[in-house]
Structure formats: C-alpha cells, structure tokens
Amino acid sequence: MTDELDLLKRDWQKKEVNLPKLSYSDIHKMIWKKSSSIVKWILIISILEFALPHLLYLLPSMQEGMEVYRKIGVSKYLFWASVITYAVIFYFIFQFYQRFKEISVLDSSKNLMRKIIRTRRTVKHYVIFSLSMVLVNVLIMVVGIALSDSVLSAFPELKDKLGHISPDNLKVTLMLSVGIFGIVLTFFMGGVYFLLYGLLLRKLHKNYRELKQLEL
Amino acid sequence: MDKELEHSFVTELQDNQNIVHKVCTLYTNDKESHNDLFQEITIQLWKAYPKFRGEAKFSTWMYRVALNTAITLYRKSKRRIDTQDYESVIFKIKADEYDETEEQQLKLMYKAVRQLGDIDKALVFMYLEDKNYTEIAETLGITEVNARVKMNRIKTKLRTILNP
Numbered sequence: 001m002t003d004e005l006d007l008l009k010r011d012w013q014k015k016e017v018n019l020p021k022l023s024y025s026d027i028h029k030m031i032w033k034k035s036s037s038i039v040k041w042i043l044i045i046s047i048l049e050f051a052l053p054h055l056l057y058l059l060p061s062m063q064e065g066m067e068v069y070r071k072i073g074v075s076k077y078l079f080w081a082s083v084i085t086y087a088v089i090f091y092f093i094f095q096f097y098q099r100f101k102e103i104s105v106l107d108s109s110k111n112l113m114r115k116i117i118r119t120r121r122t123v124k125h126y127v128i129f130s131l132s133m134v135l136v137n138v139l140i141m142v143v144g145i146a147l148s149d150s151v152l153s154a155f156p157e158l159k160d161k162l163g164h165i166s167p168d169n170l171k172v173t174l175m176l177s178v179g180i181f182g183i184v185l186t187f188f189m190g191g192v193y194f195l196l197y198g199l200l201l202r203k204l205h206k207n208y209r210e211l212k213q214l215e216l
Numbered sequence: 217m218d219k220e221l222e223h224s225f226v227t228e229l230q231d232n233q234n235i236v237h238k239v240c241t242l243y244t245n246d247k248e249s250h251n252d253l254f255q256e257i258t259i260q261l262w263k264a265y266p267k268f269r270g271e272a273k274f275s276t277w278m279y280r281v282a283l284n285t286a287i288t289l290y291r292k293s294k295r296r297i298d299t300q301d302y303e304s305v306i307f308k309i310k311a312d313e314y315d316e317t318e319e320q321q322l323k324l325m326y327k328a329v330r331q332l333g334d335i336d337k338a339l340v341f342m343y344l345e346d347k348n349y350t351e352i353a354e355t356l357g358i359t360e361v362n363a364r365v366k367m368n369r370i371k372t373k374l375r376t377i378l379n380p
Contacts, residue, residue, distance in 0.1 A: 004378075005343070005371065007318070008325045012238075012344040019237040022254075027233070028226050030255050031262040037289035105260045105284050106267060106277075108357025109338070112284050200291075203334070207287055210335045214362040 039103055039116060041200060046123045049130075049193075050093060069141070072148040077140050085133050092126040113208040120197065127193050131186050138182030142175045225265050228274045229258065235278050238345075242330065242337050243286040257285045279342070280355050287334045328377040336370045343367065 069075045099119040105112065148171075165173075229236075236257050240250045261281050268277055329340055335356070342352045353363040 004321065004325060005340075005374070008322065008329075009344050009346070011322050013346075016234050016238075019234050019241075022230065022233055024226055024230055027229050027258060028222070030258040031222070031226070033255055033259060035256060035259045035263070036291055037256060037260070037285070038291050039289060041291065104267075105264050105281050105289065107284070108280075108355060109284055109287055109335075110357030112288050112357075116288065204288055207334050210333065211356065211358060214358050214366060 038200060038204065039100075042116070042120055042123070043100065045196065045200075046096060049123060049127060050089070069144070072141075072144045077144075078137065081133065081136060081140065085130075088129060089126070092122060092129070096122045096126070110208070110211045113204055113211070116204060117201075117208065120201065124197070127190070131190050134186050134189075135182065138179060138186075141182070142179050145171055145175050145178065221265065225262060229261060229278075232275050232278055235275060235345075236282050239282045239286050239341065242341055243290070243334070245330075253286060253290055256290055257282045260285045260289065276351075279345070279347070283338050283341070283355060287338055324378055325374070328374050331377055332370065332373065336366075336373070339363065339367055339370055 069078055096119065099115065099122055103112065103115045103119060107115065236254055237250075239257065240253045244250045244253050261278065264281055268274070329337065332340065338356060339352060342355065347355075349360045349363045349367075352367075353360040356363065358366070
C-alpha cells in the first residue's frame with residue numbers, strides 16, 4: 001500500500017498541469033462575494049434568536065396581551081421577570097460576542113471546530129433559558145388566573161359568549177388552555193431550534209468527534 | 217493601501233491557485249460545487265489576509281485556510297454520486313503516460329481516496345503534497361504521533377476499499 005500511495009503521490013504532482021486556471025479578474029471578483037460559511041449562518045440564526053422574541057412585543061396583539069396581564073394582576077411579577085430576563089440576555093449576547101470573535105480560520109482544524117461548538121453552545125444555553133422563561137411566564141399566567149377574581153373582565157370580547165359558564169369552570173378552562181398552549185409552543189420552538197442546528201452542524205460534529213477520538 | 221493589499225492578495229492567490237483547486241477536487245463531486253468551494257476558500261483567505269502579513273510562506277498559510285474551509289466552514293456537502301467520473305475531467309489521465317496496469321491502479325486509488333471521510337482526505341492530501349507529519353499534525357490540531365497512527369489507519373482503510 002505504501003508503494004501505491006507513493007505512486008499516487010508522484011502522479012498527483014504531475015497532474016497540476018490539468019487543473020483549471022483562473023484569471024486575475026476571476027479571482028478579484030470572488031473576493032467581494034458573500035461568504036456562506038456555517039460561521040456566518042450561526043451568526044445570522046443567533047441574531048434572529050436574540051431579536052425575534054423581542055420583535056414580537058411590537059405586534060399590536062402582543063400589546064393587547066400585556067393589557068390582559070395587567071387586568072389579571074400579574075404584570076408586576078412579569079415586570080421583574082423581564083428585568084431578570086434582559087440582564088441574562090445581555091450576559092448571553094456579551095458571551096456570544098466574545099466567543100464568536102475567537103473563531104479564526106487560521107486556527108488548527110480541531111481548535112476551529114471546538115470554538116465553533118463553544119459559540120453555538122452559548123446560543124443553545126440562551127435558547128434553553130428563553131424557553132424556560134416562556135414556561136415561567138405561562139406559569140405566572142396560570143397562577144394569575146387562579147388567583148384572579150375577575151377573569152372575565154380581562155377578556156371583554158369573550159364576555160357575551162362565555163357569560164353563561166360558571167366562573168370556576170371558566171377559570172379551569174382558561175388555565176388549561178393557557179398552560180397547554182404555552183407548553184406546546186415551547187416544545188415546538190425548541191424542536192425547530194434543535195433540528196435546525198442539528199442539521200447545520202452535523203458534519204462539523206462528526207469531524208470533531210473523529211479528531212477527538214484520536215486522543216483516547 | 218487597500219488597493220495595494222487587494223492586488224498583492226489576488227496576485228499571490230493566482231500564483232498559488234493550484235493548492236485550492238486540488239482541495240476542491242478532493243472535497244467536491246462536480247464542477248459547480250468545485251467553483252463554489254473555490255469561492256468560499258477565496259473569501260476566507262481574503263478575510264484572513266490582513267492577519268497573514270508574510271509571517272509564513274503564503275502557500276503554507278493557504279493549506280490551513282483551504283482545508284479548514286473545506287472540512288469545517290463549507291456548508292454545502294452535496295453527497296451526489298456523479299455518473300461522470302469527475303477526476304477524469306480534472307485530471308485527464310493520459311493513456312500514453314502510463315502502462316495500463318499502473319493507470320488502472322491509479323484510477324482505483326483516486327476513487328478510493330474520494331470515498332474517505334473529510335479528516336482522512338485532509339491527511340492524504342497533505343501527504344500527497346509532501347507535507348511532513350509535524351505540519352500535518354499542526355494543521356489538524358493533533359499530535360504528531362496521532363497523525364502517524366491516523367495515516368496508518370487510512371492506509372489500511374484504502375487497502376480494504378481497493379481489495380474488498
């Protein structure tokens with residue numbers, strides 16, 4: 001086999017003459033094209049992940065939703081929950097930025113992969129954190145409904161339709177629907193996220209494992 | 217200043233483009249992907265160029281960036297099996313240069329190398345490019361001993377592919 005590889009080596013070096021030849025202007029044009037590397041994708045997806053949940057608050061329906069929180073008397077808790085959330089989010093953005101900056105194509109392959117995985121891990125922790133916060137908010141909502149005396153006044157548009165249901169039944173129904181909807185939404189978002197990254201980084205993980213295995 | 221940097225980069229890359237083409241040949245299966253990967257490597261080289269500043273030989277530095285791009289950064293990994301033998305297009309095998317058995321053997325070898333995984337290909341590539349184990353180990357971020365171990369495993373793997 002060694003002989004065969006050496007045969008291949010001799011041949012390999014001879015074959016340079018048949019390789020394509022790009023002109024100066026071909027190459028010059030290329031340097032201004034946009035990169036489509038996975039690092040760039042991680043950056044784009046992460047920015048979306050950081051930004052999207054916050055853009056949702058700008059929707060009018062979300063603002064109406066905040067009104068509901070106020071009416072069932074949980075806005076105080078939600079305010080503190082969001083103060084904490086923002087503090088943690090800024091920490092995550094800072095950490096993401098630090099790690100992202102460290103990614104360099106000049107590193108060895110193994111280090112490059114390790115740093116990409118580390119950067120992505122920051123995003124993963126962020127996503128787990130935000131999804132937990134969604135669940136906490138859902139929980140606050142459910143508890144809020146349970147303790148509220150005037151559930152119906154929070155949903156004026158439902159008053160006519162639901163007026164005939166006893167308040168206790170209505171409370172249970174609302175708690176269940178908010179709870180189930182919240183949990184389903186959280187798991188759906190989590191599923192999409194992990195699928196997206198799983199596909200994006202499958203190749204990288206495989207290659208990284210291969211290099212890591214050598215150390216054992 | 218920027219124009220000067222641009223000019224020196226494009227000139228150096230043009231002179232050394234074979235290295236990039238060879239990486240692309242190993243890691244892609246068709247002309248379109250070849251050009252795609254070439255472009256991504258060029259972009260990565262250009263982005264890293266200001267940090268290069270002639271500390272090493274331009275070509276040495278290129279190996280690392282090109283391989284890192286092919287193994288790690290390049291997103292599309294079309295595993296299309298081409299009906300057309302791609303390397304026979306790029307590396308036109310000229311019948312008169314070899315005796316028949318040797319030519320046949322080489323064809324099989326190229327095919328076997330292309331079936332290897334990304335990391336294995338990188339090792340074979342640097343081996344074919346006459347890089348020593350120190351350089352191979354440094355580029356991949358493994359120890360020299362492990363690079364040798366890995367290379368031996370690849371040889372066994374190639375042998376299995378060639379003689380199933």
